[in-house]
Amino acid sequence: SYVLTQPPSVSVAPGKTARITCGGNNIGSKSVHWYQQKPGQAPVLVIYHDSDRPSGIPERFSGSNSGNTATLTISRVEAGDEADYYCQVCDSSSDHPVFGGGTKLTVL
Amino acid sequence: QVQLQESGPGLVKPSQTLSLTCTVSGDSISSGSYYWSWIRQPAGKGLEWIGRIYTSGSTNYNPSLKSRITISVDTSKNQFSLKLNSVTAADTAVYYCASTAVAGFVDYWGQGTLVTVSS
Numbered sequence: 562s563y564v565l566t567q568p569p570s571v572s573v574a575p576g577k578t579a580r581i582t583c584g585g586n587n588i589g590s591k592s593v594h595w596y597q598q599k600p601g602q603a604p605v606l607v608i609y610h611d612s613d614r615p616s617g618i619p620e621r622f623s624g625s626n627s628g629n630t631a632t633l634t635i636s637r638v639e640a641g642d643e644a645d646y647y648c649q650v651c652d653s654s655s656d657h658p659v660f661g662g663g664t665k666l667t668v669l
Numbered sequence: 670q671v672q673l674q675e676s677g678p679g680l681v682k683p684s685q686t687l688s689l690t691c692t693v694s695g696d697s698i699s700s701g702s703y704y705w706s707w708i709r710q711p712a713g714k715g716l717e718w719i720g721r722i723y724t725s726g727s728t729n730y731n732p733s734l735k736s737r738i739t740i741s742v743d744t745s746k747n748q749f750s751l752k753l754n755s756v757t758a759a760d761t762a763v764y765y766c767a768s769t770a771v772a773g774f775v776d777y778w779g780q781g782t783l784v785t786v787s788s
Contacts, residue, residue, distance in 0.1 A: 562732065594774035596716075603765060603778035604716065610772065647716055651773040657729055658706075658773065660716040 563652040565661035572667045579635040581664045583648030586629060591650040593631040595624060598645045598663075607646075608633060635666070643668045671695045671703070673766045673779035681760075681786050687753040691766030691779060698747045699724050703768040705749040706775065707740060711762040721769055722749055756786045 566584040573579040583593060593611050596604035606615050608624040611631065621636045635642055648661040677689035689707070696702060706721040720730035722740045730738050734753070742749040753760060763781040770776050 592773060596775070603781050604775070605778075606774055606776055609770075609774040609776075615776070649716075649774065655732060657721075657731060658718045658769070658775075660718065663715040 562655060563650065563659050565648055565650065565659055567646075567648060567661040567664045569662070570665045570667065572669055573635075573638050574669045575638055575640060577638055579638050579642070579666055581633040581635075581646050581648075581666065583631040583633070583661050584629055585631075585650065588629055588631050588650065589627045591626075591653070593624065593626050594649045595622075595633045596647045596649065597642075598647065599643075604647065638666075638668055640668050642666060671768050671777040673768065673777060675764060675766050675779045675782040677782065677784070679783055679785060681756055681784060682788050683757055683786055684755055687751070687756050687760060687764075687784055687786070689751045689764055689766070689782065689784070691749050691751075693747045693749070693768075696768075697744075698742060698749065699744045703770060703776075704729075705740075705742065706767045706769045707751045708765045708767055708775070708778075709760075709762040710765070710781075711759075717762075719751065719753075719764075758786050760784070761786045 595608040597607045598604040611626040612624040623634045645663045647663045672694045704721040707719040722728045739752040765781045766779040767775045768777040
């Protein structure tokens with residue numbers, strides 16, 4: 562089955578830019594979605610179709626996807642952005658969703 | 670806006686069947702707008718997609734769990750359900766029901782319910 566690889570952790574200072582990667586074989590040919598999950602809460606969709614933002618998600622959240630890496634970028638990071646972030650695609654061979662292992666974003 | 674609420678026992682004995690129900694509000698489960706999905710998350714670990722059902726009744730299951738899963742829908746109650754049989758401690762997790770857009774992303778999640786497998 563299709564495997565998505567994320568770094569376990571990323572740290573960033575407030576006001577700086579955080580980049581969280583999601584690696585997969587030719588992931589650039591797939592549509593990537595990103596979720597934010599804070600402790601004790603259900604995940605929230607923050608980016609869909611590589612770079613689209615649902616209503617209510619700040620413009621500070623953006624996404625890109627090319628080659629073997631998709632990236633979630635969070636600009637002007639705030640303390641409230643501290644959370645786990647998961648990428649997700651649909652595995653075309655099995656037609657089912659696959660999640661990355663998740664990245665814990667720490668705001669220093 | 671779609672709202673989802675999981676319900677079911679929080680404790681299941683090993684080898685027995687885990688049964689959960691998701692009640693949908695804010696949209697008809699028959700609308701055809703979504704797949705209705707189950708996703709789980711063991712404590713301190715990542716998300717695992719379990720399976721989904723479409724309004725037509727067609728299902729799609731995670732191959733690693735397929736032999737133990739049944740997902741069904743009750744349109745009269747606007748609910749869908751998960752049954753996972755022969756459970757072990759490894760099935761202990763927070764279970765989420767969710768609506769999955771046809772385009773593939775999960776746009777609405779239930780709050781999640783913790784199911785512990787223990788004697």
